[in-house]
Amino acid sequence: MTSALVHEPVPPQKAVKLEVVDMSKSFGGIAALASVSLRVEAGSVHALLGENGAGKSTLVKCIMGFYTPDTGAVMVNDKEVEIDNPRQAHMLGIGMVYQHFTLVPSMTVLENLVMGRSHVTAFIDWKKERAELSAFVDSMPFSVPLDLPVASLAAGEKQKAEILKQLYLNARFLILDEPTSVLTPQEADEILGLVRDMAHTGGITVLIITHKFREVLAYADEVSVLRRGHYVGGGKVADLTVDAMAKMMIGERDIAPAATRTERAPGVICLQVRGLTADDENGDAAVNGVDLDVAAGEIVGIAGVSGNGQSELVEVLAGQRPLTGGAITVQGDTYHATRAEMLRHKLALLPEEPLHNACVGRMSVAENMAFRNFDQPPFSKGVWLSKSRMRAEARGLIERYRVKTSSPDAPIATLSGGNVQRAVLARELGGQVDVLVAANPVFGLDFAAVADIHGQIVEARNRGAAVLLVSEDLDELLELSDRILVMFDGKIVYETPIEQADRTNIGRSMAGH
């Protein structure tokens, strides 16, 4: 069969050694990678550590042939190779599992695996393919249901299916891009444990892109750290401490000290949700009867794997989604998420993907910052709006919240993610806040921005605001919350005060056990 011939260059069941030599790549004059060299030994687990924007993705995209590096070379098993596109990388046995899954959602796992091959016959004999693939899956340390559409799989199963697909395609050098960002701690441990075992038995080599020290310490043999496109250090994980790695990652920058929650007795209940239900866009129930209370001066964290109804809950509170049942009360009054109610109760919102959910990209920074109060004096007089007042106000906020923008008149979509987030934060937290709802507020931001935004949220809490913080990052919740609730399948399934919070128990509830 021709399909066997196509994979011939890679001897099966043998891990690949890969070296990057002096690789540089710049985009529009900005160096994303500056002569980076690193070596990944065959049969090892190597972690590539760095902040967002440090050049990790650029490096692996050069290895995979998505980008052509300006200088430098890739060596596979000590031989220099030419990789111009992902297909050539596959031929060399290099496969990548992307952060955003690349399986086709509406197709079954079986269809996805078969179509992933470089050679597919014009007519597909599903009976034969199913038999062959079942045999292959049985020979692997983990399995996934072959006949279910990918869209119906849980995140952990999708991740397994992606890895299975790469192994099925004979990848012997596996790149995992932030593989655990959508998994529960248990799922993450299971998957990383499986790939580590496969590496140590000599079947594959693994390169994991991550920013989580826990995963590096527990699963990686070696680590390379990138900062602003430069290789800044690395070596055997056993010889390094978290502090040393953190210093390499962040450099000599000043990071705001972790915000401290001042001791205070819980105040009156500000936000109360009772029996809330809501549907997702397919009309299926996403929130199935949520009860929760948030008192003044407390941060209530909601943990959960994405897709368990958290986004829908936040959208209902933001007025972006109708509720199908239940009630929300804010400071004793029934709340329907209208603009007038938000204004009256001083309710602030930091939704996820702020550019999409809280901004109009083509309108200016000043206009976006005035969304909450542009129709109030002093910004409006009768039917007239005062642009100059808005601009002046925006200048103050830009200064105070350190928003990097060329001018208050720049369209907000031209700002970087962190600065859009800061601009929205400035708008929402600039005045007095009694209730704050925040969803994944630091997703994709660098250390400095994270520390900054966390500080602002804790500050609001210390001033007496009731804060509901929804996050997929358990570490963030453990750091900031006074109380943690776990959401699974649209319900609150677990609750713990922070003093008794335990990673294992929370993780187990996130998986529904």
Added chain:
Amino acid sequence: MDETSIGWWGVPLAIFAGAIRISTPFLFVSLGEMVTEKSGRINLGLEGTLIMGAMSGYGIAYLTGSPWLGVLVAGLVGIAFGMLHAGICSLPKVNDIAVGIALMLLGTGLAFYLGKPLVQPQAPNLPSINFGWWSDLQQVQSALKINALFIIGVVLAPVFLWALRNTRWGLILRIVGDSSDAARAMGYSPLAVRLAATAFGGFMAGVGGSFLSLYYPGSWNEGLSSGQGITAVALVIFARWNPMNCLWASLLFGGASALGPALQSVGVTQGYYLFNAAPYVLTLLILVLSSSSHRHIAGAPGELSVTR
């Protein structure tokens, strides 16, 4: 006139015959557009393609004396229009709907301009197959005279359904339409696949157009199409991107369109224009009943701009 011999039985018979006659262009355009939309693109220009197909097919059939050659050329003209649409849409920041509307106007205008000399002459018509030989009744015989293109279309629908599930090309089409990121990661070029899918959709629309001028009504004039091309695009959404549903939807639409003439043939003339509106009322009704403001349309290709 001998309708009276079968009386009201003439009504279902006329609806049956009309359903087949009227549904044929819908069937071809919607099957072709189904393939285009499965690739994640919508081509609203098919109305123009249909009329260009009708004009060019008629012209070639008249010049060569072969209606089948006319059908082929109509299809080739359709391919050209499809590739024009896909070519323009391959450029960055081009909206497929706007391009479609422009091509709809271009095709219609061009066909009227080029087709002026074709209004008078009579071209040979496409053949039909007589399935009514067993009956003595003239109405039954004429109702069962089924045109060859319809039969091809009926065969194509299940073949398409099978091909979408069991062939490499069918699966590539679904991958590209559902997630162009996944397609790129697998090494398929979404633009190339969409080019092929839109060209194929154009071919089918051109053939559908040739049916209008070469079988029913069977002549070329500027009032030939009454929006069949654009209606067929809507039928695809109505059919939830399933080829067999395209067949049923086309038949339903054709049957509803035949209601007015069928009733007229037995002497019911009251409300004639009202009955002519039946297909549109029916479509609206079914769309309203089967849709919801809370959910996405099930089965929609993920990359399709109108449903995203």
